[in-house]
Amino acid sequence: MRTKAIGVLAMVLSFGLATSVFAGTAVTVSETEQSGVVAAAANQAIAPESQNLPIETHIGGHIKLGIFDRVNGTSYEPTQKKFDITKSYGVSFKEFDLYVSGKINEWLSFEVDPKFSASTGATPKIGVTWTAVATAPAFSGFSHGKAVVIFALPGEIEMEIGAVHPVFTAEYGRELFWDDEINSGKFAANNNVGSVHDNGIQFYRNFDFGSISMPVYLYYLNGGSTDGFSDVNNEPGAMLHIEPTLGPLTLLGSIYGTRYDAAEKLAWTKWSAGGIFVWEGLTLRSEFVKGKQEKAISVSQDANSEGYYAKVLYKVLPWLQLMIHHETVLENASVPGKAAKYILNAPGAQIFLADSAILELAVDIADFRLTDNSKKVIYTRPSISMRITF
Numbered sequence: 424m425r426t427k428a429i430g431v432l433a434m435v436l437s438f439g440l441a442t443s444v445f446a447g448t449a450v451t452v453s454e455t456e457q458s459g460v461v462a463a464a465a466n467q468a469i470a471p472e473s474q475n476l477p478i479e480t481h482i483g484g485h486i487k488l489g490i491f492d493r494v495n496g497t498s499y500e501p502t503q504k505k506f507d508i509t510k511s512y513g514v515s516f517k518e519f520d521l522y523v524s525g526k527i528n529e530w531l532s533f534e535v536d537p538k539f540s541a542s543t544g545a546t547p548k549i550g551v552t553w554t555a556v557a558t559a560p561a562f563s564g565f566s567h568g569k570a571v572v573i574f575a576l577p578g579e580i581e582m583e584i585g586a587v588h589p590v591f592t593a594e595y596g597r598e599l600f601w602d603d604e605i606n607s608g609k610f611a612a613n614n615n616v617g618s619v620h621d622n623g624i625q626f627y628r629n630f631d632f633g634s635i636s637m638p639v640y641l642y643y644l645n646g647g648s649t650d651g652f653s654d655v656n657n658e659p660g661a662m663l664h665i666e667p668t669l670g671p672l673t674l675l676g677s678i679y680g681t682r683y684d685a686a687e688k689l690a691w692t693k694w695s696a697g698g699i700f701v702w703e704g705l706t707l708r709s710e711f712v713k714g715k716q717e718k719a720i721s722v723s724q725d726a727n728s729e730g731y732y733a734k735v736l737y738k739v740l741p742w743l744q745l746m747i748h749h750e751t752v753l754e755n756a757s758v759p760g761k762a763a764k765y766i767l768n769a770p771g772a773q774i775f776l777a778d779s780a781i782l783e784l785a786v787d788i789a790d791f792r793l794t795d796n797s798k799k800v801i802y803t804r805p806s807i808s809m810r811i812t813f
């Protein structure tokens with residue numbers, strides 16, 4: 424969806440312009456660095472004959488700002504008992520996402536989507552007395568996009584290699600949550616439930632059976648227990664994702680498996696199932712995930728996690744979309760011996776100031792707690808935010 428939007432909105436730059444920018448950078452490096460070796464290396468990086476190659480380059484992106492953001496609530500934990508966590512985060516720069524893609528020839532292209540963000544630590548955590556953390560904006564990886572080279576193979580197969588942003592759930596993999604909400608919940612960007620975030624190889628092909636179309640994604644992945652941007656063992660991960668579509672209904676299904684530890688003994692498996700129904704201005708979307716990391720809590724305790732979300736979005740007017748989001752996530756991977764339950768309800772509205780600019784009004788109503796009730800945080804978080812897409 425994002426790629427398509429960028430395709431429509433993108434500025435098409437000639438490679439000549441792009442190389443002149445990089446050439447300018449190279450000159451700056453050679454002037455500031457007194458070393459002739461460095462200057463030679465910088466100049467060599469721009470091969471003169473490559474400047475005239477007609478590479479079609481697309482640039483798009485997003486800017487996210489917080490205009491108003493106030494957490495109101497209480498937290499409980501054994502030593503401090505009940506305490507107030509109410510705090511306002513004011514106006515904030517949240518994120519700048521850049522999407523850069525280029526077509527080198529009929530069979531080779533690339534996409535790199537660096538994300539620059541500033542975190543205020545505004546999402547409350549269970550049993551933690553948190554404060555806003557002033558964080559300078561910085562490059563923070565490719566978590567909302569890809570960094571891949573793309574090969575068009577025979578038989579209408581597309582192969583991507585690199586940070587492939589695997590589609591385990593549509594919510595995270597296709598970045599649908601990102602289009603719906605400025606602040607997301609505990610389901611989407613979470614390796615225990617909605618996301619698989621890894622480097623590897625993606626094979627994609629669409630199959631048509633009469634009026635049913637079925638995109639199929641097959642992955643070979645590093646398979647680490649966290650973001651797998653380098654591998655931790657010789658065991659690859661594998662994942663299959665399918666999206667059979669008939670008219671307004673799309674079904675979603677994935678299965679994932681790997682061994683995540685350095686000794687290659689412990690399995691990590693998870694699966695997801697869900698659907699998307701789109702009719703007129705109405706969108707219904709829901710996905711469920713269940714997974715297990717063997718002995719991730721202790722030598723005798725597996726980390727079992729599961730969760731689901733359900734969303735109803737309705738475009739009441741061309742410039743106004745209403746939304747309600749519910750999710751429940753049960754996670755015990757990060758809390759030794761104790762499961763945590765996250766319940767979120769988030770009504771909201773998006774006002775389209777222009778096709779490419781939204782003002783979002785939303786309220787997160789959350790109840791996060793350890794299931795033995797020893798620690799919990801209960802809050803509401805009204806926010807006003809803005810996102811511009813270019």
Ligand SMILES: [Ca+2]
Binds near residue numbers: 644
């Ligand atoms: Ca591996």
